[in-house]
Amino acid sequence: MTTSAVVVAMPGNEPLADELAARLGLERGVATVRRFPDEESYVRIESPVSGRGTLIVCTLDRPDDKLVPLFLLAAALREAGAQSVGLVAPYLAYMRQDRRFQPGETISAHHVGAWISRSADWLVTVDPHLHRITDLSQVFSIPSRAVHAAGSVAEWIGAHVHDPLLIGPDEESAQWVGAVAEHAHAPFVVLRKTRRGDRDVEVSLPDVERWRSHTPVLVDDIVSTAHTMIETVGHLRQAGLAAPVCVAVHAVFARAAFEDLRAAGAGEIVSCDTIRHPSNRISLAPAIAASVRTLLPARGHQTRPMQSGSSNP
Template identity: 25%
Template sequence: MRTSSNDRPVAIFGGRSNPALAQKIAESYGTTLGDLTIRDFADGEIYVHYEESIRGADLFIIQSTHPTADNWMELLLLIDAAKRASAARVTAVIPYFGYARQERKDQPRVSIAAKLMANMLTSAGIDRILTMELHASQIQGFFDVPVDHLYGSTVLIDHVRQFDLEDFVVLAPDVGGLGMARSYAKRLDVDLALIDKRRPSQNEARVMNVIGDVEDKNVIIIDDIVDTAGTLTRAAQALKDYGALRIMAACTHGLLSGPAYDRIEASPIERLIVTDTIPLKRPSDCIEVVSVSDLFAKAIRHIYTDQSVSTLFTD
């Protein structure tokens, strides 16, 4: 725990979902993680206990909420315990916000899960949310507390700039990702292309057409999430069929579920760049990880000192 000149203490704690990132964020901030006990009872029930006083603290809890759902439950318990221990303000630092892909009622009799998650965080007593690359930015409107929304492009673009961008094209793998891809293309000063695809069911995509000139070009595919990698690898194969040369991809959140690793390693994708918002299940020669720890540490400092967070990024 550190104290500022106004004698208001700041404390950073990390849940179990991504301990490596939590540690890096604390180190980048210039402090150590607070002492915290989290354990499971025999029946799977989760127990949390802050091992030091947090009374009056400006508290930041770092917890990504990728599967399993236990990560969500653990975060809610950490918030509840912090409020009951008289923390002055509790900010949930959620590098990956799970259930963000269920943000609307697009067919009858389905849950708007992202809204439910927002309701549960609010009921637990959260004062503020700090997250990165929500699948749908309108999820911020589900909250009645401040939400600071960071962008993976802040770190990924700097990394992509290290490559030779001659004859490069940025590609959106679907219409939904066009805005993000356009932002990358503008900031990298390269051309833009788009995949027109149809999705017959969840986690299944069928490439229909490539819109834009990719023949004899080097292409980087941009997306916010790579889950089973079906969309990504089908897009890469379509690009090869249309005459693209080198193919890379950059995605903020590497869920990499099910057959994702095998698909990527068997695909024309030369390199997939992801951030460490979600820990990799296993290493791969095709996958490169860029850390967002410095960006989150800066955002935490700006929140703590009541500075603008938007100065840290360009959307």
């Protein structure tokens, strides 16, 4: 690993960029990213990067406003002579659009993955939504690492929740919630979900009578509209359980989702810091830094890192 690599932050990503630079002994670079009055993007690299490894920190929630300036920033780094350009995107957008559901649709995950692969030499992300796509290498042609938040989430639960019962809101969450439960040495159950539309979700609750003395902890990787969690909170409260702690890895919280979840009777709402939000309590910077360390080029060498994989701290 070289200590001369440069970390550049897209707007709003400065705290993570600062922490990665400090943990890895890297230089914090300066870049200007702004909009012209006509809403086109302007970027400028203000730090010397010629012959040096670089990495851009840019989480990709609300991605459509970020992708064009991100690609221009990667291009500016290359034009300034950067040895390599990596991307740290704690939240990776478009991964849920992984199949053609209706005739005429495009599979957005593949296209966005191809665009990123043309702009960056490597990628680090956190718990991407892999369902029908089972590995990042099916989407990205560059080396990539998926950092898993389960250990960090379990550590927070163990330190802050008494007698937790982990609850997955749907079948898709089973594997992930099971991993958190294993790390936390706690029991877990998984609910069954029937989705009739984007905002019409019914959740069935298994018998949790024997867990009545435990604190329910709802865990999900992405909370966007929060409707699944809200429905689940309602079932748990109707069953006489305590107000559940709600934990999200990626706190998308579209529109008024956060306020709606609180109003539904949730207890504490906690998230990892992959997307900046007032609910952030769980830092993933140490785990992200560990994965970045494996991908930074050695000083003076153009070798490409190993192909895709996962990192589970």
